[in-house]
Amino acid sequence: MHAWEQWKKTFAERLGDVLVRSISPEEILVPQNPEHGDFAFGCFKLAKERGQSPAAIAQDLAAHLRLDHTDFAEVAAVGPYVNVRLETRDAVHRVVRDIETAEDAYVQGVSKPGKIVLEYANPNTHKELHVGHLRNIVLGVALVRTMQAAGYPVVPIGFLNDVGSNVGKTLWYLVQSEGEDVRTFDETALERVLHKILPERRTGNELGRLYTEATRAVEADETRKEDVSFVQQQLEAHTPAWEQLWRETRRWCIDEMAQIFADLGVTVERQYFESDLLDRSHEVVRDLLAKGIAKESEGAVIVDLEEEKLGVVVLRKQDGTLLYSAKDLALAEWKRAEYPDMTASWVLVDMRQSLYFRQLGSILKKLGIVSPVEAIVYELVTLPEGAMSSRKGNIVTFQQLRDTVLAYAREEVVKRHPEWHEGKVAHTAWAIAIAGMKFGMVKQDPDKVFTFDLAQQLAFDGATGPYIQYAATRMGSILRKAESQGVRVTDGELSRAATHPTEKALALQLAKLPSVVAQSGAERKPALVAHWALETAQAANAFYRDVPVLEGEIGSQVARLRLCRATRRALEKALFLLGIPLPDEM
């Protein structure tokens, strides 16, 4: 058991001894003001039960508490609270040894049973990734890592919507704007079109631009919808020329996305493609019709959920092409086939889709699927001037953001370290840029709208990712300096140094990490780890300010170096859980 839980448990047990009843460690609280002590117990409930004043009970408890052979050095009643204080050096030793012994397993929680399949990083192809998608990816990566660390059996999977309605619309626009007739489009026309598209236009950005223009064109002239439908029908029927055009344009996007995903630390056990379940989706719609779950209405196929006050879901459009709903049903079925031992199926999506996922869950239940999908929702990313929309084209693309932040990070690195070689500059700038982009998004509550502000993304001071990296790298440079001075960081018993209050504060902070990770996993809130990292960086900076590590006798130097090392390791681990790399120096 880690120090933090052990201390709470010990305190609770000793209280229980005096009270002759059991006290749960969860009833132990941490005073906001460290001057009160390290742990506290409030006597309000007991006071009510016993008809005595809380202060009198606190006095009594403090007088009878036996804390010998524990890490606690002091006990005091203050008003209605019993406060206990840890001996500084015992506390520091305990925590440093925990981290040194456990190494990577320091935060690892006990394995929970079951299998949770989590779908995230599920954008559309034929569009460009923007900062709204970034929130999904950042949260997804952090969720997977924190939950796994907390012992939850999370299996990350990806799903690419590569034949959505936007694709038909985009390809329709592409073909007709290159002067071809969509109705007679064949392989020779395809060659002419592809020949005209120079390599620099073979990007998601270009396809996204075409999509925006296509939307505008269809809005200007509704009769064009028929051509768009025609194209979508050809795609679903696998007509060769259209299928080839689709495959080619899709590749541009997938290549880009693969790079971005790798950059952002996305890992999935299985990558699904909407296009692979197109045919099955058509069958699913027919099955639902046959079973009477779905019905025809106004030429479309729908599922009526009015009885459950969930409205109506359209599965197949009047023109016979499929909607995302039909494909999600087929996907749910497929996931179940591939993960028969799945106990939960989660999909990370933005708030706008929460009603839709309740509808989907309801349909799946009608089909007798036992673990229907659950949407893990987060709020939108908006711009200061309002919402973003690919259809309207007012988006901040991920590439724009990345290029800007990376250039700025590089500039700052070069300014500080003109002597560094290119490889080191590039890697460090990359690590800082990732931290800059990601941290703001993970630290904020997913239920809150994230207002994207470029100036904020470029701030590397204050409550930011680079601030945390900086605190950790400073711990690293103390260790490096010690090494260069010939001080060896030995293992074994720690010296009896460790007496400064900021040293203790830092150690207690490090002690919390396993519980923070456990809670973060249980509540699906990676933000808790982000807040821990911020507080720890502050504690590390205070330690750095108050305690000159490389002074004094060798024993205390080594003890403090080990605290530095433990701090760096813990911060590195927390950053990893958030999907943020830590450079050696910065």
Place this chain on the structure above:
RNA sequence: GCACCCGUAGCUCAGCUGGAUAGAGCGCUUCCCUGCGGAGGAAGAGGCCAGACGUUCGAAUCGUCUCGGGUGCACCA
């Protein structure tokens, strides 16, 4: 109209399984580099925790209502 989410310092946000004077960061005003890295640190100003009622010994935290803001509600995902 119905449903979901949000309303805490000028701004961006923590705190919300009820408990000791409501916390950070940014911005603003003053400071701190012959010391282990100033991407840092110290201090200060700044709050009827949207409002009302209720539950409780105790409410930013729980409940109900009101008022703001956002989002969704049939062929986009």
